[in-house]
Ligand SMILES: Nc1ncnc2c1ncn2[C@@H]1O[C@H](COP(=O)(O)OP(=O)(O)OP(=O)(O)O)[C@@H](O)[C@H]1O
């Protein structure tokens with residue numbers, strides 16, 4: 001393991017040296033400086049992570065040194081040495097960003113303990129970063145994290161289709177990553193430096209959606225005080241993402257079809273034809289085939305939008321992605337919330353795997369964010385996961401546990417009674433016959449009941 005580097009800064013030689021000797025004895029690599037400027041030189045040169053500094057020093061004081069050090073290196077941690085009885089100053093220093101303080105004359109064990117805590121913390125941060133890096137190298141394509149083979153096929157399809165101008169229809173349940181896929185297609189295409197413009201077709205009533213898509217001329221309707229460009233124009237050269245396309249009204253469907261066929265349109269209230277070069281990717285969690293049967297969606301538009309279909313499997317059909325995504329989100333939210341939480345207890349992982357995730361990846365992401373915030377130490381436990389949603393998965397899991405518990409208890413009692421079935425049955429409050437059956441089920445070397453007691 002890498003030796004942790006510590007810098008001790010104090011204008012008093014005796015403090016500097018005694019602290020240095022102690023920390024070297026307990027295994028750290030220690031540097032010393034008698035002034036703030038010298039300390040900054042060492043920090044810059046050695047990229048060290050922990051500084052213990054006196055507060056009151058001639059020239060640059062401890063607080064100023066701390067601020068400058070943190071500018072040089074954001075992840076540096078500072079422990080302040082204060083005179084005995086000056087706790088308020090120490091607290092003020094902590095408000096400014098010091099990790100903790102030691103009082104002078106100090107007890108070296110306290111200094112050691114603080115350094116040890118800090119070193120552990122910094123290692124964890126580094127470890128999380130490198131785990132994140134590993135995750136990203138192996139299982140990442142654009143912002144899509146996955147190791148499922150069905151999703152690998154989706155990624156292959158994205159790569160191929162990105163090279164063309166074909167329309168793509170992304171389907172999948174809510175939260176499966178449809179928008180992520182649309183963005184990946186854009187980033188992989190030659191349009192990547194041009195805009196990616198997203199429009200939700202469900203969020204706006206018909207007239208507003210039309211004006212949002214195609215723009216409007218001044219005075220074309222009440223409230224249209226100025227001319228306004230639409231999303232098609234903004235997306236020129238790039239990609240237009242039509243989200244929830246299944247919610248589009250019949251009129252807008254006609255207009256959209258015309259634009260896709262003729263590659264030109266006019267603004268609402270205008271007749272000037274406007275030419276655009278836009279690749280359209282749309283998404284829906286609706287069954288559009290059914291919508292066509294019900295007369296809610298135009299079949300001709302469906303074929304126009306769906307030149308290349310991409311279907312995203314629900315999370316419950318790619319369970320191998322659950323631990324991977326959970327770890328990815330945990331790293332992300334631990335970093336964001338400055339928590340040291342880094343892993344899941346085996347029971348928590350099992351619970352994540354037994355739940356069905358109707359809200360798919362988005363629901364998982366939210367659950368892990370909450371768990372990262374609630375976690376009390378480095379481990380996410382079952383108690384940190386959402387109680388309400390997961391109660392069913394929890395009860396099936398506990399169902400298994402109950403059996404385990406029963407088995408252990410029965411075999412224990414049998415052991416305690418020396419295999420006396422009548423006595424064990426009495427203690428357990430069940431009949432001898434029931435006990436015998438259960439014991440047979442749980443253990444292969446159950447004696448014949450008649451010879452037992
Ligand atoms: N494979 C993945 N890797 C990493 N993050 C993912 C993945 N899939 C989804 N996400 C994240 O989950 C959330 C939901 O994804 P997205 O918005 O793409 O889903 P959606 O299918 O468009 O959902 P909705 O139908 O509700 O609009 C986002 O925060 C996204 O970053």
Ligand SMILES: [Mg+2]
Pocket residue numbers: 178179243
């Ligand atoms: Mg979406």
